[in-house]
Amino acid sequence: MKKTLIPLNLLPIGRHGRVNRLIANGSVKRRLLDMGFTNGTRVEALQQSPSGDPIAYQVRGAVIALRSEESSLIIMEALLQEG
Amino acid sequence: MALTNQSTGLGALKEMFQVKMDSADDVVIALAGNPNTGKSTVFNDLTGLNQHTGNWPGKTVTNAQGSYRYKNKKFILVDLPGTYSLMANSVEEEVARDFICFGKPAVTVIVTDGTCLERNLNLVLQIMEITSKVVVCVNLLDEAKRKKISIALDLLSKELGVPVVGTSARNGKGIEELKEVVYQVAQDGIQPEPVRILYSEAIEKAIEMLIHALDSAVSKSLNSRWLALRLLDEDPSILEEINRLLGFRLLEDQSILQSLDEARLILNEKGICQDVVSDHLVSRIVCRAEELTEAVVTVHNKNYNQFDRKTDHILTSKAFGIPIMIGLLGIVFWLTVQGANYPSAILASFFRWIEEKLVLLFASAAIPDWIHGILVQGVYKTMAWVVSVMLPPMAIFFPLFTLLEDLGYLPRVAFNLDNFFKRACAHGKQALTMCMGFGCNAAGVIACRIIDSPRERLIAIITNNFVPCNGRFPTLIAMATIFIAGTSAFSSFFATLAVLGVIVFGVIMTLLVSNLLSKTILRGLPSSFTLELPPYRRPQVGKIILRSIVDRTLFVLGRAMMVAAPAGLIIWIMANINVNGTSLLSCGAALLQPLGNALGMDGYILMAFILGFPANEIVIPIVIMSYLSAGALLDLDSMAALKDLLISNGWTWLTALNVMIFTLLHFPCGTTLLTIRKETQSIKWAVVSFLIPTGAGILVCFLLTQIAKLSGLA
Numbered sequence: 142m143k144k145t146l147i148p149l150n151l152l153p154i155g156r157h158g159r160v161n162r163l164i165a166n167g168s169v170k171r172r173l174l175d176m177g178f179t180n181g182t183r184v185e186a187l188q189q190s191p192s193g194d195p196i197a198y199q200v201r202g203a204v205i206a207l208r209s210e211e212s213s214l215i216i217m218e219a220l221l222q223e224g
Numbered sequence: 225m226a227l228t229n230q231s232t233g234l235g236a237l238k239e240m241f242q243v244k245m246d247s248a249d250d251v252v253i254a255l256a257g258n259p260n261t262g263k264s265t266v267f268n269d270l271t272g273l274n275q276h277t278g279n280w281p282g283k284t285v286t287n288a289q290g291s292y293r294y295k296n297k298k299f300i301l302v303d304l305p306g307t308y309s310l311m312a313n314s315v316e317e318e319v320a321r322d323f324i325c326f327g328k329p330a331v332t333v334i335v336t337d338g339t340c341l342e343r344n345l346n347l348v349l350q351i352m353e354i355t356s357k358v359v360v361c362v363n364l365l366d367e368a369k370r371k372k373i374s375i376a377l378d379l380l381s382k383e384l385g386v387p388v389v390g391t392s393a394r395n396g397k398g399i400e401e402l403k404e405v406v407y408q409v410a411q412d413g414i415q416p417e418p419v420r421i422l423y424s425e426a427i428e429k430a431i432e433m434l435i436h437a438l439d440s441a442v443s444k445s446l447n448s449r450w451l452a453l454r455l456l457d458e459d460p461s462i463l464e465e466i467n468r469l470l471g472f473r474l475l476e477d478q479s480i481l482q483s484l485d486e487a488r489l490i491l492n493e494k495g496i497c498q499d500v501v502s503d504h505l506v507s508r509i510v511c512r513a514e515e516l517t518e519a520v521v522t523v524h525n526k527n528y529n530q531f532d533r534k535t536d537h538i539l540t541s542k543a544f545g546i547p548i549m550i551g552l553l554g555i556v557f558w559l560t561v562q563g564a565n566y567p568s569a570i571l572a573s574f575f576r577w578i579e580e581k582l583v584l585l586f587a588s589a590a591i592p593d594w595i596h597g598i599l600v601q602g603v604y605k606t607m608a609w610v611v612s613v614m615l616p617p618m619a620i621f622f623p624l625f626t627l628l629e630d631l632g633y634l635p636r637v638a639f640n641l642d643n644f645f646k647r648a649c650a651h652g653k654q655a656l657t658m659c660m661g662f663g664c665n666a667a668g669v670i671a672c673r674i675i676d677s678p679r680e681r682l683i684a685i686i687t688n689n690f691v692p693c694n695g696r697f698p699t700l701i702a703m704a705t706i707f708i709a710g711t712s713a714f715s716s717f718f719a720t721l722a723v724l725g726v727i728v729f730g731v732i733m734t735l736l737v738s739n740l741l742s743k744t745i746l747r748g749l750p751s752s753f754t755l756e757l758p759p760y761r762r763p764q765v766g767k768i769i770l771r772s773i774v775d776r777t778l779f780v781l782g783r784a785m786m787v788a789a790p791a792g793l794i795i796w797i798m799a800n801i802n803v804n805g806t807s808l809l810s811c812g813a814a815l816l817q818p819l820g821n822a823l824g825m826d827g828y829i830l831m832a833f834i835l836g837f838p839a840n841e842i843v844i845p846i847v848i849m850s851y852l853s854a855g856a857l858l859d860l861d862s863m864a865a866l867k868d869l870l871i872s873n874g875w876t877w878l879t880a881l882n883v884m885i886f887t888l889l890h891f892p893c894g895t896t897l898l899t900i901r902k903e904t905q906s907i908k909w910a911v912v913s914f915l916i917p918t919g920a921g922i923l924v925c926f927l928l929t930q931i932a933k934l935s936g937l938a
Contacts, residue, residue, distance in 0.1 A: 166499075169752045174506040175309045176754055177343065188536050191545035192643035195652070197536065197757055201514065203343040204532075204757040206639050208646060211752050 142220045149184065150196065150212040157185035157199075158219030165214040177201035178215055250291075250298045251410045254324055256351060257335035258344050259306035260632065260758035262363045264288075265393040266335050267303050268771070270403070294403045297410075302329065305673070308343070308756070310350045311506060314676040318461060324354050325446065325462075326469045330410040333402070335361045338368035338375055338390070339528075339759055341521055345513035348384070352418040353450045358386045359405050359416075366392035367761065371528035373521060380520040386416035394764050420449075421512050423504060426494045430456055430487035437483040442472065455484055456491075457502050532759050536636070545640045552633075553727070556624045558720040561701055564616035565716075571612035579604065594800075602796025603789050609845045610788040611781065613698045618777045621694065625662065626772040630763035634659050638755055645750075648735045649742030651680035652753050654687075658734065661691040665892055666899040668693075673903075677751035683738045685900055686913045689892040690734040692727065695784060695840040699887045700726055702844060706867045707880035722884075730888050737916060745912075783895070787839035795835060795849055809850050823922060824882040824929030826874065833886065838894045843887070878932050882925045889921030 146161055160182045163170055177200050178184065185199040195206040207215075257263040271290030288303040304323055305316035324332050334351055336344035341362070352358050362375060381388035387405045391398030408414040422428060434452035442448065446466075454462045455474070467473050475481055491501060538544055579600065586596045628634060634656055642652030653674050661668030668688040675681040692700060704722035709715035742748065798808040806814075813820075813827030816834075820826040832846035848866070851873045870879075891914045892900070901910040 171311060171502065171506055172752060172754060174503060174510065175311055175346065177346070177510050179507045179510050187533065188540060189542070190540055190639050190642060191542050193542075194646070195639065195642050195753065195755070197540075197639065201342045201510075202340050202517070204536075206642070206652075206753075206755040206757060208642065208652075208750075208753045210750070211754065 142222060144218060145221050146216055146218055147221070148213040149186075149198070149207070149215040149217050150209040152184075152186045152217055152219060153221075154186045154189060154196070156219060156221065157183055158217035159183055161216045161218040163215055165211070169211065169214065173211065173215065176205055177203070184215075184217065246298065250300050251330045252327070253299050253301050253406060253410075254304055254327065254329035254332040255301055255335065256304045256320055256324065256332055256347065257306060257361075258308050258337065258347060260756070261306070261335045261337040261344065262393050263306055263335040264303070265764075265767075266333075266361060266363060266391065266399070266402075267301060268767075269393050269396055269399045270299075271301055292403070294407055297407065299403075299406070299410075302327070307347065309346060310354075315673050318465070321354070321462075322465055322469070324351060326465065329357070331357050331359055331406050333359045333361055333406060335363050337758075338362045338364045339371055339373060341375065342513050342517040343756075345516055346510055349421060349509045349512055352384065352386065353421065353453065354447055356386070356416050356418050357409055358418065359402070359409055360384065360386055360388045361398075361402055362388060362390045363393050364761075365390050365398070366395060367759070372524040373528060374524065376520045376522075380516065383419065383516055383519060385419040387414055394767070421508060423508055424496075426491055426496055427456065427501060427504060430491055433483045433487045433490075434480070437477075437479045441474075441477045441480055453505060455480075456487065457505055458498060529759065535760060536757065539633070539636050540639055549637055549640055550724070550728070552628065554720055554724050556621065556628075557723050557727075558716065559624060560617045560621045560697075561705070561719050561723070562716045563620045564701075567616040567619075568612055571615065572608075575608035575612055579608070597800060598793055598796055603792040606788045606792025606795070606842060606845050606849075607785055610784050610841050613702075613844075614694070614784060614841055615777070615781055617697055617701065618694055618781065619773060621697070622663065622772040622777050623769045625659075626768045627763055627765070629659075630761060630768055632758050632760045635755060635757050639757060642753065642755070644735055645738070646753075648739040649748065649750050650683050650735075650738040651675045651677065651751065652755060654680070654684040654734075654738070657684050657688060658691045658731070661688045661693060663694055665689050665691070665693045665896040669896060669899045669903055677748075679742075679746050679748045680751060682904065682909060683741050683746055685903060686741065686909065686916060687734045687737050689896065689913065689917050690730045690737065690888065692730060692888055693840070693893075693896075695893065696887050697723075698841065699844050700884055702866070703880045703884045703887075706870070707875075707877050726884055726888055729885075733889065733920060737920070784839050784841045788842050788845075791835065791838060791842050792845070795846055799849060813850065822929065823886070823925040824878050824932070825886065825925070826879075828873075829879075829883060829886075833890055836893075837891070840887070840893050878929065878937075882929060885924055885928070886921045889917050889924060891918045 147158075149158075152158055160178050160180050162180060163173055163178065165173055182200060186196055187199050187204060188197040190196070190206070195208045196212060197204050197206045198212070255263060255267055267288065267290065271292050289300060290303075291298055291300045293299070302323065304320040307314070307317045307320050310317050310321040310324075323329070332351060332355055334348050336348060348358075348360055360380070362377060362380070365375075368375065375390070377388045377390050387409065389398055389402045389405050391402060393399065405414065409416060423431070431449060431452045434455055435448045438448040438451050438455075442451065451462075451474075463474055475484075491497075496504075539548055582600050582604065583596070586600065637659065638652050638655040641655045645652050645654050654672075656674065657668050657671040659668075660671040665688050668691070669685050672681050672684040672688065675684055700723050701719065704719040704726075705715070708722040709719040795809070798812075801808050803811060809828075809831065813831045815827065816830040817827035820828075820830045823830075828850040829847055832843045832850065835846050836843035848869065851869055891897070897910050897914060900913050901907060904910070
């Protein structure tokens with residue numbers, strides 16, 4: 142297991158990590174912060190929609206679905222298997 | 225969903241917000257909260273059925289209002305749109321913010337979800353920055369208990385500095401206490417002292433400087449600390465609102481401008497740029513919510529949401545998500561089609577019994593034939609048709625649909641379908657607005673406010689008409705039953721399948737047209753999309769039935785009857801006034817005959833669609849009335865009689881199919897078009913909304929008819 146930085150959209154389903162930083166700007170960033178994706182927040186990838194995108198995430202006690210366009214802007218720090 | 229009667233109101237500043245007050249003593253209460261917190265249940269518990277809707281000026285946002293009496297005081301409750309935040313500047317958030325800010329409610333009650341408190345506290349903390357007159361209502365305590373979540377309400381109250389009341393509104397628990405606390409706060413018996421959220425040292429210093437200048441400029445009318453935060457945040461929309469509602473240009477005040485510059489200078493010296501300030505303001509509140517939650521919430525069972533997760537795994541899975549969705553919709557329609565037959569027949573024979581009495585009465589009173597014709601054959605029969613055909617399906621469909629809504633299933637529909645909408649460059653929440661459209665397209669158009677991006681909101685508004693509303697279902701169901709289902713034992717199954725097919729076709733059209741719009745007149749990329757999947761809830765079946773019948777069924781039926789009565793009158797006159805030996809109706813139909821033929825229908829049918837513009841419900845009654853030379857509805861005690869009539873007027877399966885398609889694809893009804901004009905503030909988009917579905921309907925019917933004729937199928 143190794144600590145890695147990956148965008149949230151690539152976090153495997155069932156795994157969790159902590160928000161390292163947001164690479165969004167303006168209103169998108171504000172909305173993400175407002176939804177609770179602040180630095181250090183624990184986020185777990187719960188469930189893909191039937192077509193694979195969006196993905197539902199558990200964040201701060203709520204379940205929030207994000208499209209990959211937005212989730213790729215959230216950089217996560219996660220413990221993942223190497224390789 | 226604001227689907228109740230319209231009304232207007234009076235009052236000082238309240239006039240702008242159309243708050244209906246009887247006297248100056250009335251106390252205005254704002255009700256805020258996240259979506260899905262049971263806010264409307266709290267609203268209904270407080271007000272009973274005593275509510276009406278008002279309009280927000282300029283933005284034309286309808287919000288429900290109601291009133292109740294407590295200790296000889298009249299309280300007027302204004303239900304604000306459900307929002308997660310007041311910071312992200314969607315239309316609904318601005319409305320909620322502006323009412324709390326400028327509407328000057330005596331108390332703002334914030335309804336929160338006890339099972340998901342952290343998410344909800346974000347809004348609470350944001351509102352507490354605007355006003356101190358706040359009461360926090362922690363609702364859904366019964367659900368929280370079921371999930372073994374306990375909340376230290378007293379501690380929460382102490383930490384926040386405002387009164388906190390625990391409720392389970394669905395059982396009416398805690399509502400009396402809520403009334404008492406609201407009363408106390410309104411009468412200054414309790415004076416909430418919200419605990420201030422402290423920002424970083426540099427920002428606090430900047431706030432201090434601005435407060436000083438703001439205090440002398442805007443006096444006590446607005447909270448100067450909050451205003452200072454918004455100035456530092458560079459929120460342009462609040463400056464606009466202040467200018468619009470208070471007629472005061474904040475940045476034209478020299479002392480404010482000067483202190484803002486100085487404050488910025490200080491922040492810049494510390495290396496804090498604008499972006500960092502804004503992020504800090506948002507994040508600080510989110511983090512404070514986290515701290516509070518940690519302090520007051522105890523989760524006894526860490527896996528409390530396992531049931532929700534498992535359910536989601538099935539309802540939104542790759543393999544079953546979409547089939548289950550279509551299946552559920554199918555079940556709802558099947559129950560509607562099957563269950564409506566019987567009460568429809570009873571209602572029809574009841575109305576015929578009344579009609580016989582009316583005929584006797586008119587005859588014995590020697591009332592002239594033409595009056596009898598207009599009133600009984602025209603007005604009465606059309607209304608009787610509308611009631612007997614519409615009431616049973618609506619009384620079944622609306623509660624079933626509300627049940628799905630109440631369970632929390634609709635956001636899952638949006639989640640399942642989002643990718644299709646993304647590919648059409650549209651918004652995932654469009655699926656939710658389409659669900660509303662099943663009830664009434666005008667309501668669906670209003671529901672489009674939940675979409676932030678103006679471009680995607682317009683797409684959703686223009687295409688909402690592609691889902692058949694309740695007024696069009698009877699036509700679809702009648703056509704499917706008569707011409708497609710046949711007479712086998714499974715006839716209602718086939719009828720359901722046909723109606724379902726039309727709806728899926730409507731969804732495909734929605735996606736196609738959305739895509740087309742995104743590539744042409746509404747060019748653009750999909751905007752950001754965040755959707756909450758709220759916890760599933762155990763629905764309150766009794767309340768659902770009551771509310772969906774009172775709020776939706778009777779309202780829609782009332783509207784339909786208001787239109788049906790004059791329409792019945794006009795049509796009877798048109799069918800009975802002759803010019804050169806043919807009736808006006810026939811003249812019109814003859815004019816439309818060539819177009820009708822090309823589309824696989826006839827002139828009378830097209831005429832009916834045009835005359836049905838005020839309300840789609842009356843299309844079939846007009847067709848029937850036109851076919852009968854007497855110009856009156858026949859006694860529709862059986863579908864067989866209707867079938868005979870239609871076949872003798874040259875109908876085939878192709879005609880029925882074209883009528884079904886044209887029912888789905890034609891101009892929206894008058895009410896919907898007016899709503900579109902109001903919501904978009906533009907005649908242009910109303911015209912576009914008229915032309916696109918009509919054009920699509922003409923095209924599809926024409927192609928279908930020509931192909932069927934050429935290939936010898938019809």
